[in-house]
Amino acid sequence: MNRKDEHVSLAKAFHKDRSNDFDAVQLVHHSFPGVDVDQVTIATTLFDRSFTSPFFINAMTGGSPKTKEINRDLAEIAQACDLMMATGSVSAALKDSSVSDTFTVVRETFPTGFLLANIGAGSPVENAQRAIDLFQADALQIHLNAPQELVMPEGDRDFRQWLTLLERTVAQVNVPVIVKEVGFGMSRETIQQLLDIGVETIDVAGSGGTSFTQIENARRKKREMAYLDHFGQSTVIALLEANEVNQTFTRIASGGIRDAFDIFKALCLGAKSVGLSGTILNLLLTKGKEETIATIQSWQAELTLLYAMVGQSQTSDLTNVPLVLSGPVKDWCEARRIPLTTYSFR
Template sequence: MNRKDEHLLLAKTQYKAKENDFDAVSFVHQSLVALSDDSIDLSTSIAGLSLDVPFYINAMTGGSEKTKIFNQQLAIVARETGLMMATGSVSAALKDPSVADSYTVIREENPNGLLLGNMGAGRTAEDAKKIVDLLQADGLQIHLNVPQELVMPEGEHDFEQWETNIRQSLELLEVPILVKEVGFGMAQETVQRLVELGVPAIDVSGRGGTSFTKIENSRRKRHELAYLDQWGQSTVVSLLEAQPFANDVTLLASGGIRDAFDIFKALSLGAHAVGISGTFLHTLMSDGIDATIQMVEDWKEQLRRLYLMTGRATTNEVQKNQLMITGAPREWCDLRGIDVRKLATR
């Protein structure tokens, strides 16, 4: 079976909307609200890209005939709901041009929508330009996935050029570049280094959703690396780790997003927008395009109510919400010297 098809099948099979660290985030309720529904503005911006709502379809798939169908369907959802969409890694199309249409179909279905290409940090700046040109992309995601590569049977073990590739891509491309994890989260030191490289937007993409170590381990003849299934930091912890750099870079979040409330929590933790993969893929594969479109519209309405309930007219104001951080994220922050008490009284 094609590796991309295996990823798709395993992601669907292993999907489960389970408890995660977003359950350790709660809000301080304030009873007086001086807003009306007409005041609410869900829009946001990412490195110069303007989004009507603060969530988007994150990188998932591409590289085969089967994944072409799902990218086409996701593109229809994006077109009908106005969501930005990111492709899965386009590296497969660089290796084999015959599968390029599994990615270009997105632009064909949604010619005027915001589209991000995607490649691994092991790819060069020249590859980055080829991807942007191929997709007529509005921006590019460069993903970091060391644990996945090391568990993947055919994965890479040489990461020496990653920083150089990121820096040179930033210099060569005229469209915004977002650097993202693939579900293992980020620590403060990683965020700092990316800021030093000049990256304008960072998706901390934490543990809690699709586990690519679990997927790749399932593809091995012996599942000897199962102890890495839950490697990394959660999205909540990663956003808390990134707090010191919130004024230096645009923070994005993904990983373990189950519903509109999780989106709202991630925004309140400092994300400017939130990417969703697993929940969209599961709904699309289980219930179809129309049900996925309806879910997106429901989330928009729910977010409007959450903004209104907390007295926040804009996405930027949502980042001022008073938060109570408990459980495992609180324990992590205590050990790492991150003061979460200030979030409860800001």
């Protein structure tokens, strides 16, 4: 089976609604919201551009006939719901032009969409630009996935040039760059390294959703590395780490987002936008395109009500919402000297 098809099949097989660290984030309720729902906007701003929703379809797939049809469906969903969309890694198309159409289909389907091309951190600048040119991407998403590569039987083993290559790419490509993890989260130290080389937009992409160590371990003959199935920092913890960095940058959150309430909590923790992959893929594969569109439109309506519930009329004001952190998230904050009252009394 094509490796990209294997990833899709395993992601669907492993997908399940389960508790994650978003459940450790509790809102402090105040009884007088003081806003009019009709005045609420859930729009957000990225790359000096306004988007009607504070969430988007994040990187998933491409590279085979099956994934071409999935990307076509995802682009139709993005168009129907007016969402930004990222493709999966286009490395397959850079190596084999015969699968280019599994990625270019997103631009053909959604010609006016804001679309992101995705490549790995070990890619040279020329490949980064080729990925952008493949379907006239509006921005470039560069993924960090060292744990996945190490568990992947045929994965990379040399990471010495990653940061250097990232710095060159950020300086030379002609579109905005997002650097993202693939579900292992980030630390403040990692974020500072990225800021030091000129990165301005970071997707902290934590654990809690699709686990690529679990997927790659399932592809190993002995499946002996199951202890890494849930490796890494959660999205909640990664956002808390990001907030400890004393430098301005744009935060994106993804990983373990199950519904509108998780999107909302991520925005309250400082994300400007929230990416969804596994939840949308599972909806598409199990319920179909029309029901996926209906669900996303329901989330958009729910977010308007959630903003009003906490007395905020726009996305940028959600960081005023007081939050109480408990359980493993609280333990992490105490161990990493993240002051809890910063959130509970804001």
